[in-house]
Amino acid sequence: MAFLTGLAIDSRRLRIGSSRCEPRRRVAVHAKVMQALIFDCDGVLADTERDAHRVAFNLAFEENELNTVWSESRYGKLLEVGGGKERMTAHFNEVGWPEGYTTEESQQELVKKLHLRKTELFGKLISEGKIPLRPGVQSLADSASKKGLPIAVCSTSNEKAVAQIVTMMGPELASSIAIFAGDIVPKKKPSPDIYNLATEKLNLDPAATVVIEDSYIGLQAAKDAGMNCVVTKSTYTLDEDFARADRVVDDLDSGAVTLESLEALVSNE
Numbered sequence: 335m336a337f338l339t340g341l342a343i344d345s346r347r348l349r350i351g352s353s354r355c356e357p358r359r360r361v362a363v364h365a366k367v368m369q370a371l372i373f374d375c376d377g378v379l380a381d382t383e384r385d386a387h388r389v390a391f392n393l394a395f396e397e398n399e400l401n402t403v404w405s406e407s408r409y410g411k412l413l414e415v416g417g418g419k420e421r422m423t424a425h426f427n428e429v430g431w432p433e434g435y436t437t438e439e440s441q442q443e444l445v446k447k448l449h450l451r452k453t454e455l456f457g458k459l460i461s462e463g464k465i466p467l468r469p470g471v472q473s474l475a476d477s478a479s480k481k482g483l484p485i486a487v488c489s490t491s492n493e494k495a496v497a498q499i500v501t502m503m504g505p506e507l508a509s510s511i512a513i514f515a516g517d518i519v520p521k522k523k524p525s526p527d528i529y530n531l532a533t534e535k536l537n538l539d540p541a542a543t544v545v546i547e548d549s550y551i552g553l554q555a556a557k558d559a560g561m562n563c564v565v566t567k568s569t570y571t572l573d574e575d576f577a578r579a580d581r582v583v584d585d586l587d588s589g590a591v592t593l594e595s596l597e598a599l600v601s602n603e
């Protein structure tokens with residue numbers, strides 16, 4: 335059939351320039367078949383800023399009897415400051431330092447101590463599986479796995495934490511997921527480096543790959559790597575610019591992001 339169609343196209347082409355001028359019929363090209371499903375980690379698999387980092391800061395404050403609790407909205411504001419130690423410094427500079435911490439040296443010592451403990455507590459929360467997966471993540475990954483579709487997680491966050499969050503999807507599924515994380519590429523997102531690495535290592539056609547991201551910078555990374563990208567908004571990315579996204583949803587579950595819908599996204603490109 336394809337051979338006959340080819341002949342028909344050729345004969346039509348041969349007539350170009352002759353007196354019989356026919357419009358070229360649109361020829362169906364191969365629809366792309368989805369080759370892989372790639373998740374970002376923070377904000378996509380779990381709402382880690384809200385449910386892990388913020389919680390760990392609060393536990394460290396409580397252990398040190400600082401009478402400080404960061405609400406979801408307060409933490410959202412503090413996220414404008416990059417880095418945990420800098421974030422705490424900005425907070426105490428604004429609301430006042432705890433009693434007894436009057437010199438800059440003592441303040442920086444306190445922040446250092448709190449940050450070390452916060453990092454330990456964060457690791458503990460993750461390793462104990464106490465961070466909930468976001469809605470729809472498990473079922474989407476399960477459907478992809480059942481179909482034998484390669485799954486990967488691409489994140490420029492700490493590799494150990496990413497691996498532990500992936501494990502929350504179940505040990506069997508987790509063992510089949512390729513993880514690209516940490517400092518394995520020179521530039522973090524929004525550079526497309528991490529997605530280009532996955533493309534190369536998994537031998538993918540980026541246009542046949544779907545990435546799930548939650549942030550503006552992640553979206554830029556995926557699109558600049560030539561991939562399709564569905565954005566699942568997270569607590570602290572609600573108001574970001576997602577104009578380049580192929581789809582934007584509040585979460586994978588309520589947005590009905592099924593494997594079939596992603597396959598359709600790829601084949602309709």
Ligand SMILES: [Mg+2]
Pocket residue numbers: 374375376377378547548549552
């Ligand atoms: Mg993210």
